[in-house]
Amino acid sequence: MLFFTRHHFKKLQQAIIDGxxxxxxxxFGKLDHASLQQERFSFQDMTLNAQELAIQAGQPKVLEHLLxxxxxxxxxxxxxxxxxxxxQQEQSLALLTVLLQAGAPFEYPEAETDYALLACFKYCSEDKLMLHLSxxxxxxxxxxxxxxxENTALILALKSNQQAxxxxxxxxxxxxxENLAEGICSDxxxxxxxRCSEDLRIRQMMLG
Incomplete structure (x- = not known):
């Protein structure tokens, strides 16, 4: 029985990696839920659960199915x-979307950066940052x-000189x-x- 279970997990791992x-x-139909949740897979010198394996393999549709x-x-x-x-360098937005649709939280008190929005500035490349924040x-x-x-996303954007x-x-x-610290960004x-803030205020006032 153990041999067949390991065989199914090996096939499952390949299915996740290949999408x-x-x-x-x-x-999935051959493995029980508890075993699926507890199983760990070796991938690129990492030990991962099935959900993490789908993320590392860049397979958002697989991740969606697992969840x-x-x-x-x-x-x-x-x-x-x-x-x-x-x-992830590839498929990060699609993977993020799947996790958000499944109800992934924004707050992680135990993490070095405890809020997902701010973590984008740490993990996302500049060309992908706006999409992920949006x-x-x-x-x-x-x-x-x-x-x-006391850095908000806007403060971090100002500090990194990203006008758009x-x-x-x-x-x-x-x-x-109202009072931005001196030297936080260029004048x-x-x-x-x-100007952006004032323009927004005027538009909102006109809309009532």
Missing amino acids: DLTLLKKQ SAGLALESSTASPLLYQALR RLNEYGADLNRADAE LVQMLINSGAALP ELRQYAK
Whole structure:
């Protein structure tokens, strides 16, 4: 019996890595839920549960199937699933979306960066940052959440001199502090942010 169980898990691992949903569903029917949740797979010098394996393999459709089949939004390491998804070079937005649709939380008190929105600045490349922040905002993340050093997403965008991101965040509801600390960004970007904030205020006033 153990031999056949290991055989099914080996096939399941390959199905997850290859994104083979047909084989995945077939193997699912041969394994019990508790075993599926507890099983660990070796992949690229890592030991992962099935959900993490789907993330590391860049397979959002597989991840969606695993979660819809009842596997938990739990990681086997100190890194939350959401942060593991953000680290992926490919398919990170699709993986993030699947996790958010499944109800993944935004807050991780035990993590070095305790809020997913702010973690984007740590894990996402600059060209993908806006898309990931927009997706988190779409699912209800707090744009004005600050870290221990009182950095909000907008402050981090100002510090990194990302004008387009500053505009997007302000237009999405990020509050611009009345008294920005000196040297946080260029005077030009500071004035631009103030204009964006004022333009938004006027539009909202006109709309009543």
